[in-house]
Amino acid sequence: MSEYTPEELAEIRRRQKSRALVTALVLGALVILFYAISIAKML
Amino acid sequence: MASKAYPVATAAAAEWRDFIALTKPRVLSLVVFTGLCGLLAAPEAINPVLGFTAVLCIALGAGAAGALNQWYEADLDAMMARTSGRPLPAGRMDRQSALHFGVGLGVFSVILMGLAVNILAAAILAISILFYVVIYTIWLKRRTPQNIVIGGAAGAFPALIGWAAATGRVETLPVLLFALVFLWTPPHFWALALFINSDYARAGVPMLPAVAGQRATRIQIMLYSVPMAIAAVAPWAMGLTGALYGIGASLLSGFFLLLALRVGLSREKDQAMMKPERQLFAFSILYLFGVFALVVTDRLVMA
Numbered sequence: 523m524s525e526y527t528p529e530e531l532a533e534i535r536r537r538q539k540s541r542a543l544v545t546a547l548v549l550g551a552l553v554i555l556f557y558a559i560s561i562a563k564m565l
Numbered sequence: 566m567a568s569k570a571y572p573v574a575t576a577a578a579a580e581w582r583d584f585i586a587l588t589k590p591r592v593l594s595l596v597v598f599t600g601l602c603g604l605l606a607a608p609e610a611i612n613p614v615l616g617f618t619a620v621l622c623i624a625l626g627a628g629a630a631g632a633l634n635q636w637y638e639a640d641l642d643a644m645m646a647r648t649s650g651r652p653l654p655a656g657r658m659d660r661q662s663a664l665h666f667g668v669g670l671g672v673f674s675v676i677l678m679g680l681a682v683n684i685l686a687a688a689i690l691a692i693s694i695l696f697y698v699v700i701y702t703i704w705l706k707r708r709t710p711q712n713i714v715i716g717g718a719a720g721a722f723p724a725l726i727g728w729a730a731a732t733g734r735v736e737t738l739p740v741l742l743f744a745l746v747f748l749w750t751p752p753h754f755w756a757l758a759l760f761i762n763s764d765y766a767r768a769g770v771p772m773l774p775a776v777a778g779q780r781a782t783r784i785q786i787m788l789y790s791v792p793m794a795i796a797a798v799a800p801w802a803m804g805l806t807g808a809l810y811g812i813g814a815s816l817l818s819g820f821f822l823l824l825a826l827r828v829g830l831s832r833e834k835d836q837a838m839m840k841p842e843r844q845l846f847a848f849s850i851l852y853l854f855g856v857f858a859l860v861v862t863d864r865l866v867m868a
Contacts, residue, residue, distance in 0.1 A: 537580050541581045559618055563681070
């Protein structure tokens, strides 16, 4: 049985979702940065 | 470390904003500015993408140091009104998440700096993070009233890193900029410590005004301001910058010394009446931004 109430569980899921979204955005930004660095190092 | 006197959070509790708060974003502005100035003041141009990456790494490294500082000092932060709302003492994040985030961010910033920019800049970045976390936070902050002096060295590294990122070398000018920030930090913080009610003493941190008294603090402010002003004017005296910097830095430093002298000679005990102390603190921020902006402007004019 879960140790959280449905409300607590919903709040935890909401926070996990927002963290996952921010992590995805950061990873996307890093992909662009690494691509730009690779091009800059070749110049 | 003292026992945990704050709510213990679960790993799932922290929001992404709490991780941002862990990096001390307000401190980052000065770090990014001095790092950028060190980079722009260097005689060699750097590719804009690599320059951006260098400043980003400086910011990430400083953020990692801030996160590890908050990880170690959660018990202390819980005892002070100013810091009790931080993610760890407020119970919004568990300590392990803060530790993992800080170590991960620090290692990432150093590796990225090493691969994208150069090894020297990465090495100084690693030293600055370790200095702030190990030497300042863990070792000396709770042991000596000169803790602010040691902490100042950590804040002085970004200009050196910025210069090393652009040139791959450490030279006299960035070392003088390092000395300037290092010597500027004590008068800046002690002026603040004189006119605000800090609860550092209750938390067991030996801040100078609480340990040595106001008179000794005022004398120390004057004593540190003199070599600080010398470090600020030295680049011009040594022919490393032009007259624009020399005149500007001399005027700014002269005014700083004047304010420091007023603070040093004052015997005011009532914090509400400490106008010179407030003026010195406010001007000290403007001073540092002004001197660094002058270094860059002077370089651009000379070029």
